[in-house]
Amino acid sequence: MSETCIISTTNLNLWYHEKHALQSVSMRIPKKKVTALIGPSGCGKSTLLRCFNRLNDLIDHVKISGEITLDNESINAASTDVVTLRKKVGMVFQKPNPFPKSIYENVAYGPRVHGIRDKAELDTIVEQSLRHAAIWDEVKERLNDSALGLSGGQQQRLCIARTLAVEPEVILMDEPCSALDPIATAKIENLIERLKEDYTVIIVTHNMQQAARVSDYTGFMYLGKLIECGKTGQIFEHPKEELTENYITGRFG
Amino acid sequence: MNVTKKTGSAVTASSGTARLSFLKEQSIKTVFFFTAFFAVIVVSFILLFLLRDGYPIFSQVGILSFLLGPDWAPTAVVLLYGIFPLIVGTLLVTIGAMVFAVPLSIGCAIYLSELASPRTKKYLKPAVELLAGIPSVVYGFFGLIVLTNFIRVSFDIPTGETWLAASVLLGIMALPTIISVSEDAISSVPHEYKEGSLAIGATRWQTISRVLVPAALSGIAAAVILGIGRVVGETMAVLMVAGNAAIIPEPIWNNLSPLRTLTATFGIEMGEVSVGSEHYNALFGIAVILLVITLIINLSAVAILRHLKEGRAQGPARKPLISSATKESLGRFAEIIGIAVLLIFLLAAAPWWLAALVLLGAGAWYFGRDRLSENHIQTIAFGLIGLATVIVLAILVIILQDIVVHGLPALSWEFLTQPPKDLGRAGGIFPAIIGTLYLVLGAIAIALPLGVGAAIYLVEYTREGRITRLIRTGVDLLNGTPSIVFGLFGFAFIVLYLNVGVSLLAGQVTLALMVLPTVIRTTEESLKNIPQSLREGSLALGATRWQTISRVVLPPAVPGIVTGAILSIGRAAGETAPIMFTAVVFSSRFLPTSELQPVMALPYHLFILATNVPGASTNKYGTALVLLLLVIGFYSVAIFVRTHFQKKTRG
Numbered sequence: 001m002s003e004t005c006i007i008s009t010t011n012l013n014l015w016y017h018e019k020h021a022l023q024s025v026s027m028r029i030p031k032k033k034v035t036a037l038i039g040p041s042g043c044g045k046s047t048l049l050r051c052f053n054r055l056n057d058l059i060d061h062v063k064i065s066g067e068i069t070l071d072n073e074s075i076n077a078a079s080t081d082v083v084t085l086r087k088k089v090g091m092v093f094q095k096p097n098p099f100p101k102s103i104y105e106n107v108a109y110g111p112r113v114h115g116i117r118d119k120a121e122l123d124t125i126v127e128q129s130l131r132h133a134a135i136w137d138e139v140k141e142r143l144n145d146s147a148l149g150l151s152g153g154q155q156q157r158l159c160i161a162r163t164l165a166v167e168p169e170v171i172l173m174d175e176p177c178s179a180l181d182p183i184a185t186a187k188i189e190n191l192i193e194r195l196k197e198d199y200t201v202i203i204v205t206h207n208m209q210q211a212a213r214v215s216d217y218t219g220f221m222y223l224g225k226l227i228e229c230g231k232t233g234q235i236f237e238h239p240k241e242e243l244t245e246n247y248i249t250g251r252f253g
Numbered sequence: 254m255n256v257t258k259k260t261g262s263a264v265t266a267s268s269g270t271a272r273l274s275f276l277k278e279q280s281i282k283t284v285f286f287f288t289a290f291f292a293v294i295v296v297s298f299i300l301l302f303l304l305r306d307g308y309p310i311f312s313q314v315g316i317l318s319f320l321l322g323p324d325w326a327p328t329a330v331v332l333l334y335g336i337f338p339l340i341v342g343t344l345l346v347t348i349g350a351m352v353f354a355v356p357l358s359i360g361c362a363i364y365l366s367e368l369a370s371p372r373t374k375k376y377l378k379p380a381v382e383l384l385a386g387i388p389s390v391v392y393g394f395f396g397l398i399v400l401t402n403f404i405r406v407s408f409d410i411p412t413g414e415t416w417l418a419a420s421v422l423l424g425i426m427a428l429p430t431i432i433s434v435s436e437d438a439i440s441s442v443p444h445e446y447k448e449g450s451l452a453i454g455a456t457r458w459q460t461i462s463r464v465l466v467p468a469a470l471s472g473i474a475a476a477v478i479l480g481i482g483r484v485v486g487e488t489m490a491v492l493m494v495a496g497n498a499a500i501i502p503e504p505i506w507n508n509l510s511p512l513r514t515l516t517a518t519f520g521i522e523m524g525e526v527s528v529g530s531e532h533y534n535a536l537f538g539i540a541v542i543l544l545v546i547t548l549i550i551n552l553s554a555v556a557i558l559r560h561l562k563e564g565r566a567q568g569p570a571r572k573p574l575i576s577s578a579t580k581e582s583l584g585r586f587a588e589i590i591g592i593a594v595l596l597i598f599l600l601a602a603a604p605w606w607l608a609a610l611v612l613l614g615a616g617a618w619y620f621g622r623d624r625l626s627e628n629h630i631q632t633i634a635f636g637l638i639g640l641a642t643v644i645v646l647a648i649l650v651i652i653l654q655d656i657v658v659h660g661l662p663a664l665s666w667e668f669l670t671q672p673p674k675d676l677g678r679a680g681g682i683f684p685a686i687i688g689t690l691y692l693v694l695g696a697i698a699i700a701l702p703l704g705v706g707a708a709i710y711l712v713e714y715t716r717e718g719r720i721t722r723l724i725r726t727g728v729d730l731l732n733g734t735p736s737i738v739f740g741l742f743g744f745a746f747i748v749l750y751l752n753v754g755v756s757l758l759a760g761q762v763t764l765a766l767m768v769l770p771t772v773i774r775t776t777e778e779s780l781k782n783i784p785q786s787l788r789e790g791s792l793a794l795g796a797t798r799w800q801t802i803s804r805v806v807l808p809p810a811v812p813g814i815v816t817g818a819i820l821s822i823g824r825a826a827g828e829t830a831p832i833m834f835t836a837v838v839f840s841s842r843f844l845p846t847s848e849l850q851p852v853m854a855l856p857y858h859l860f861i862l863a864t865n866v867p868g869a870s871t872n873k874y875g876t877a878l879v880l881l882l883l884v885i886g887f888y889s890v891a892i893f894v895r896t897h898f899q900k901k902t903r904g
Binding site: 172198 | 863
C-alpha cells in the first residue's frame with residue numbers, strides 16, 4: 001500500500017480462555033480511508049476491531065501477544081494510557097447505545113469528561129458534531145429530549161456524533177447498520193463516505209455489498225486469520241486466495 | 254348433524270371421564286385461588302383488627318391531637334396520649350441511620366458491581382448476606398453491650414443509650430438491604446452504556462459517576478427507601494439501645510439525647526397494659542400509624558422497582574418515570590437537603606475532629622479540583638469506595654468476633670441440654686432451643702403449603718390482570734408490614750379474639766403469616782425459571798394443567814422452593830417481636846406438651862437476659878452465639894441447596 005498508514009499490527013495473537021481467537025494477524029490500516037473487515041461470524045473481525053481501542057480489556061481471561069501501533073506508538077504496552085488512546089480511537093457499536101440522557105448531554109458527554117466546561121464552547125461542539133453526523137436538522141428543535149426517544153437510525157447517528165465530539169483520529173464501527181432498516185442504513189453509508197475526508201474509518205460488516213460500497217480497502221478474515229487484505233476493488237474482483245473468492249461468491253458464509 | 258356429533262364426541266372423548274377430570278381440574282384451581290387470596294385476607298384482617306382496637310383512641314383524643322400531641326404519658330396521673338415525640342424519634346433515628354448507611358452502602362455497592370474481581374465478589378457477597386442474616390435481637394444485644402458502652406466512654410456521658418447509638422445500629426442493619434438492591438441496580442445497567450462511555454475515552458470513574466450511577470439512580474433510590482422501611486419497622490434493636498425516653502431531643506440535633514421510636518413503645522408497654530383500656534387502644538392507634546407509614550414507604554419502593562423491571566422488558570425506547578428536567582431539579586433539591594443535614598450534623602453533633610476533617614476535605618476538594626487530573630480524581634474516588642467496603646466488612650468482623658469470643662466459653666454440653674436456673678444466670682437453654690425449633694417448624698408447616706399454592710396460582714393459572722394485581726399488592730403489603738405489627742395482630746386476633754391464648758400455636762401462626770410473602774416470592778421465582786417450552790411440551794401431549802404442573806413444572810422447581818423455605822425458617826428463628834406477645838414465656842423448666850402451651854424461645858431469652866437480668870454475662874453471650882449459629886446454619890444450608898442444585902440442573 002502506498003498510503004501512509006495509521007494503525008498497524010504485526011503478528012497479533014489473542015487468546016480468549018483456550019480459544020486462539022486471532023492468529024498472527026499483520027495488517028496495515030491506511031490513514032483517512034475506509035477499511036472494511038469482512039468474514040463469516042466468529043472469524044475474529046470484531047475482536048480485532050476491539051484491539052484497536054483496547055476494549056478487550058473489559059473482558060476477563062483475554063491474553064494478547066504481538067504488536068499493535070497507532071502512529072508508531074504501541075497500543076498494547078502496559079504504559080499506554082487507555083483513556084488517551086480511546087480519545088484518539090472512537091467507536092460506534094453494533095446496537096445503538098445512547099446514554100439515558102438528553103440528546104445534548106449525550107454529545108456533550110465526551111467533551112465534558114475531557115475537561116471542557118464552557119457552555120458556549122460545548123454548544124458549538126454539540127452543533128458541529130450533530131451537523132457532521134447529518135442529524136442536526138432532525139434534532140435541533142429537541143436537544144433536551146431524551147435520546148432514547150429517537151428512532152434506531154437516529155440513535156446510531158447520534159452515537160456517531162457523540163464519537164465525533166471527542167475529535168478522534170480513527171473511528172471504529174462494529175456492524176453499525178446491522179440493527180437498522182435499509183433507509184437508515186443508506187444514511188449511515190453516505191455519512192461514512194463523508195467522514196473519510198477527516199477521519200480514518202474501520203468498519204466491520206457482515207454485508208459484502210456494504211463493504212464494496214463504502215470501503216477503499218478490505219480485509220477478509222477467516223477462523224482468526226487475516227486471509228487477504230488489499231484495495232476493495234481488487235479483493236472483490238480479483239481475489240488472490242481461493243478462500244476469499246469462495247466467500248465473496250457466496251460458496252460459504 | 255351426524256357429522257357434528259361425531260366430531261364433538263371425538264374431541265370430548267368419553268364424556269364421563271372427561272367431565273370428572275374437568276371437575277378435578279376446576280377444584281384444584283379453586284383451591285390454589287384461595288391460597289393465593291389468603292394474603293389479601295390476612296392484610297385486610299390485620300388492618301381490621303388494628304383499626305378495631307385503635308379506633309377508640311382516635312375518636313376519643315381526636316386524630317390530630319393524637320398525632321401532634323407533645324406528651325406521651327399513658328400511665329401518669331393526667332393521662333396524655335400525644336405521639337408527636339415518638340414520630341419525631343422515629344424520624345430522627347431514620348435520618349441518622351441513613352446519614353451513616355447510605356454513603357457506606359453505595360460505596361460498597363459500586364465496589365461490588367464495578368471494581369471487585371469475580372473472586373473477591375464471590376467472598377464479599379456472602380459476607381453482605383451474612384450481615385443481613387444476623388437476627389435483630391443479636392444486633393440489639395451487641396449494641397447494648399459494645400456500642401452504647403463505646404459511645405458512653407468516648408463522649409464521656411452517663412449513658413450511651415442514645416439517638417446516636419440507635420442510628421448507628423439501625424444504619425448497620427440497613428446496610429445489607431441498600432447494598433444488595435443498589436448493587437443489583439448498578440449491575441443491570443446495560444453493558445452498552447459502559448462500553449459507549451469507555452470508548453469515548455472516559456475514565457472508569459467518569460463512567461461510573463456520570464453514566465452508570467445516574468442510569469441506576471431510581472434503583473438506588475428504591476434501595477434507600479427499602480432501607481428506610483427496614484429502619485422504621487425495626488423494634489428489638491432500637492428498643493435495646495435508644496434509651497426510650499419519650500422526649501424530643503433538646504436541642505433537636507442533640508444526637509446524644511435518648512429518644513423513643515413508635516416501635517419501641519410496643520416493646521416497652523405492651524407487656525403491662527391491661528387489655529381494652531384507653532392505653533391499650535392508644536398502642537393500637539400507634540400500630541395503625543406505623544403500619545400506614547411503612548406501607549407507604551414499601552409500596553413506593555416496590556412501585557419504582559416494578560416500573561424499572563417492566564421498562565427493561567420493553568426495551569430502552571420508553572418514557573422515563575420522571576422527565577430528565579424534573580429529575581435534575583429533584584437531584585439538586587436532594588443534594589441541598591443532604592448537604593444541610595450533614596452540615597447540621599457536623600457542626601452540632603459530631604466530635605470536633607470529625608467535623609474539622611470533613612470540612613477540610615470538602616475545602617480541599619472545592620479549591621483543588623481543577624488542579625487534579627482525572628486520574629488523580631479516580632484514585633481518590635476508588636480509595637473512598639474501597640474504604641467504605643473495608644468499613645462494612647470491619648463492622649461484620651467486629652460483631653462476629655465479639656459474640657464468638659465471648660460466647661464460646663459458655664458453650665458446653667450442659668448449656669445446650671439443661672433448663673435454665675437462677676433466672677438464666679446459670680444452667681442451660683435447652684427449652685429455648687427446642688421452643689424455637691417448634692416455633693419455626695410449625696410456622697413453615699403452615700406457610701409452605703399456603704405460599705406454594707399461592708405462587709402456583711399466580712404463575713401457572715392466571716394471566717396478569719386485576720385479580721393478580723390485587724393479590725400481588727396483598728403480598729407486597731404483607732412483606733412490608735413490620736414484624737412487631739404481626740405480633741400485635743397475633744395478640745389481638747389469635748390470642749384474644751380466637752381465644753387461643755399465649756401459646757405455641759399462636760406463635761407459629763403469627764410467624765407463618767410473617768414469612769408467607771417470602772415463601773410466595775421465592776416459589777414464584779423458581780416457577781418462572783422453568784422454561785415455557787417444558788409446559789408446552791407436556792400440554793401438547795394431552796396432559797392436563799395439573800398433570801403438567803405436578804409432574805413437569807414442580808419437580809425441577811423443588812430446590813428453589815426448599816431454599817426459600819429454609820431462608821424463611823432462618824428469618825423466623827431470629828425474630829422476637831412477633832412471638833413476644835403471642836407465644837413465649839421467659840422461663841419454663843419443661844418442654845411444652847401441647848400446642849396450646851407457651852414456650853421459651855432463643856431470641857426472647859436473649860432479649861430478657863440482656864435487658865432484665867443483671868449478671869448473666871456468660872450465658873447472654875452463649876445464647877447470642879447459639880442463636881447466631883442456628884440462624885447462620887439455616888442460611889448456609891439454604892445457600893448450599895441453591896448452589897448445589899443450580900450446578901446439577903445446569904449440567
